[in-house]
Amino acid sequence: MTTSLLTTDARTKKRNAAEKRFKAYGLGAICIAMVSLVFLLGSVLSSGLGAFQQTYIALDVQLPEARLDKSGTRDLEVMSKVTTIGYAPILRDALVAQVAALGLTTDLSDKDVGKMISKEAAATVRNRVLANPELVGTTVRFDLLASGRIDGYFKGRVTAESAALDQNTSPEALVLAQELKDAGVIETKFNWNFFVLPDASDQRPEAAGLGVAILGSLYMMAVVLCLALPIGVASSIYLEEFAPRNRWTDLIEVNISNLAAVPSIVFGILGLAIFINFMELNQSSPLVGGLVLTLMTLPTIIISTRAALKSVPPSIRDAALGVGASKMQSVFHHVLPLAAPGILTGTIIGLAQALGETAPLLLIGMVAFVREYPAAYTSESGLFGEAATALPVQVYNWTQRSDPAFFERAFAAVITLLVFLLIMNAVAIYLRRKFERRW
Amino acid sequence: MSLMKLTATTAAAALMATAATARDNVQVAGSSTVLPYASIVAEVFGENFDFPTPVIESGGSSAGLKRFCEGVGENTIDIANASRAIKSSEVEACAAAGVTDIIEVRIGYDGIVFASDINGNAFEFTPEDWYKALANEHFIDGELVPNTFTNWNEVNPAFPDQPIQAFIPGTKHGTREVFEEKVILAGCEEGGFFQAMLDAGVDEDTAEGKCMAIRTDGRSVDIDGDYTETLARIQADTNGIGVFGLAFYENNTDKLQVATMADVVPTTETIAAGDYPVSRPLYFYIKAAHIGVVPGVKEFAEFFVSDDIAGPDGPLAEYGLVSDPALIEVQETVADEVTMGSGS
Known part of the structure; x- marks a missing residue:
């Protein structure tokens, strides 16, 4: 018995179905691979993109001679005896003065205000002063790193709720940071330093780079x-x-x-x-x-x-x-x-x-x-x-x-x-x- | 082909040039618990002194001390960090390799805390609770029976009905030893189980071993990675309770809540006062033979234990180190280069 070539017999149907199934499996495999790739890239990008932005505080810092160069001789040997630990209070005072000058009020102690500045900032200022000793006694504008928690706030990593439980910052500090940002003192910009700076210790993640x-x-x-x-x-x-x-x-x-x-x-x-x-x-x-x-x-x-x-x-x-x-x-x-x-x-x-x-x-x-x-x-x-x-x-x-x-x-x-x-x-x-x- | 000749000769020249090398930076290796402190000090040291910033490697106390004891010379490390005291076997290994003069420096104390998810139940532990919850076998009515507790309220009726799930440091960590001795064994002794075993005629070493054997039925999970892994496990399983260093907890107070131990909240103050029971000293060991050979070794060590750094108001205390009350003695040890086994 012969059948028309135009009607497909059971065997051909079976073969065609097998081919279709195989195509579907292949497509499925590609889909699974694509979904996992998208998921992987998505999680990497969403977790990591924040680090390409960094928060800076623009601050006019008075560099008092009494603290940085008691001898007044601008002798580098003597001036390098003042360590970064000695520079930190100067920066704190500068930020406190800046807050007062803007007419902002806060419940934070001066020490807590100082904590908003990265510990790296003292080294930035010290290096600049030792490179140009004549800066001592003048007021210089610095772009200083904000601390990791403040930086995290502007990236959405730190919120008022998490800050309330956090020992290293407080909701008041975040409010002050927001006010400073509105006043143009705090600025978040592209983080070129991430590709330039060396690694940093656990206390200053904001300064760590590659x-x-x-x-x-x-x-x-x-x-x-x-x-x-x-x-x-x-x-x-x-x-x-x-x-x-x-x-x-x-x-x-x-x-x-x-x-x-x-x-x-x-x-x-x-x-x-x-x-x-x-x-x-x-x-x-x-x-x-x-x-x-x-x-x-x-x-x-x-x-x-x-x-x-x-x-x-x-x-x-x-x-x-x-x-x-x-x-x-x-x-x-x-x-x-x-x-x-x-x-x-x-x-x-x-x-x-x-x-x-x-x-x-x-x-x-x-x-x-x-x-x-x-x-x-x-x-x-x-x-x-x-x-x-x-x-x-x-x-x-x-x-x-x-x-x-x-x-x-x-x-x-x-x-x-x-x-x-x-x-x-x-x-x-x-x-x-x-x-x-x-x- | 001339290109190939050129690259081959430059490669050979590179190897020749480096055959005899010297180093101008201090090299440190060892405990991952000490690493954050050492890197904080190294950073400030590099900033303020004319020496290059020391290179700090982690890898664990044992691995660090092993490399420390490999010998004397520029291709060996200068300082080993350790979260426990050096063992006599390690001192012998050092001596065999020519490392005879070792200066032991205690930098302070580290608290070990128990913490759980911030939104979970609060706990007030005693060592006995931990022994009961995690011991492999309990000593009941004169014989050892497997631990069948599955929920915390079975351990202590005051606890909530929450499944027992503990994340404790793996055996390669120095923290594990402290956990076993100061929590599990202490709990075993406080609860009278140790004495009961002795009374039943078990010899002391076996009893101690039985006390410290941790159950292996999955209620207690060994974490061989770092505290970040423990934190991730707790965030995935909010019933979990993890063992952390005090410094790690203090940097993650928005995710973790800490449990009290014997009614004492772990803080740098309670640990310094000796009220909080689970703490241990942290050390670093200096190869005396490298002082004066590798520039900056002694200066780095002196800076590490100076009041500005390791004192109660210094950056290390701020990060979570419990300052050593006898810091002045430590400073003298470093200044006078007092080696182990000499004098003191």
Whole structure:
């Protein structure tokens, strides 16, 4: 019995239904992935965006000679004896005077008014005075950081209810802060300092920034790039183009693939034993961090470089050899340029992976509180030898602090890291698109 | 290819250049409880002195002391922070590695508090309540029976009918030891359970071990992370009661309410007066051999214990450290570089 081709039989219907179901599963999978991505990004952005704004108090500060330079000689040696602890009352008095001048009344004690200014502010003023001793005796306008709680109020993190329960601030302080804002004394603006300032202690979250972490990450990436790229490319070219196929090369191949899956903390243990204990390089230094990350990134780079070399068709090599090129000339003049986009992509992805790595740095002392900007080279500590942290480490550090303001900053650091990774991956895709050749 | 040659040579040169290195900043590692205090001091130290800001790592008292005892030299740390006193085994390990002169500096006291969600029930604990709630086995009528309490009102009829859910520090924390000794064991002794066990012929060490064994049926959860993790667990499960450092609680008073212990509210004052029972000293240890070699070691230590910093009105007390009443003696120890086992 034959049926018309125009009517679908039961078997075809079943096959069509199976196809539809499969499409629905696929769509469902994509939806789940998208929803989790949106949820993740949403929570990161909503928790972290606040840290890109910072509240400042514009204050005319009288710098009394009697307190800052009793000798009157403007001798820096003598003036530096006045510590930041001595500067704090001057700032407090300035804010109290400012409040009185605006005609605002408050129940707060002078001490509590002073608490609205960040502890970092004293250091800001002291550094400026020591840089220009002639400022003593005059009145100077400073843009000073507001304390973390006041800053949190303007970002919605601190409310009158939470302030009532909080020992570090009070609802009255928030009311005063709002009045000062209306009077134009307090201002919230974009927080460039977040990318410049070093880490700060638990008492001044408002002053904490990513400066040292960004520098440290940059130095480590420089080390990784300078070491992993040449070593990785050279070893892949040898393995792919020159090495004889025998048991030894098979063994090496298996080991390289295996290394790519080794937990990264293992490289940290290795780094501690070899680079710090045996070679006696500095702890916490980006050089050691870079070396450890190089070891971690090498397998990734080797595997992707070999894949790129493999994808160059043999006809190119044969043609080069056919017109009389040596093996080496065929590789360097023809194969390598054609494989370059793939190698670059692999390297950038490897670097991105290294940029986000925390675990191995834990063991070599880079998970630390570091406030001094590391110099790229000093005669004592050598190249990249000064203590530094890294971006992912800073995130880890800040999530452990007790002040809730650090939580916001940790997520802002995550956003910064994500932006760096996004740029690197975008460059990788661009390079691949631009230079890729298809056969 | 010239590019590859160039990078290879610069890489080699970089390694050569750093083969012999020196360091001009103080390096500190150790207890995560001491870390916030140390970083506050380091920050002010870096601001006001010509020395670079010291680098402070955390990782726990034991890990810090282990690295401290690795040897003498620029690639080892100068100062170890600890939330407990150094053990004799660690002193021996230090000596074996050549670290013989150690200066012990007590910076103050840290209170350990019990806190729950701000909107939950208030509690007034005694150590005995905690022993009853968390002990693995109770000693009843001459034999050990598993702890079957599930709600706080079973422990003490004065408590609300709330499921027992405690978040206590994991065994890698120094805080755990203090919790076991000053709360659980103290509760066991106060309630007469310890004596009852001894009377029943149990030897002292076993009885102590039985007292301090914490139940493992999920009513008590070990937190291996930091106090931020404990806080997150309490916010997720508002029946939970967590163990925190006093400083952490004081920075989060809008989210947590603190329980009294033996009718005393934990504050820096009650701890300094010795009224609040659960506290412990905090220390740092200086490698005397590094004084004068690494610039700033002694100056940092002296600044740390100065009246301006560690005194009752200093920034450390403001953050939650209980100032040491015998601070002057500590200052003398640092000034005279008195090492452990010499003189005192």
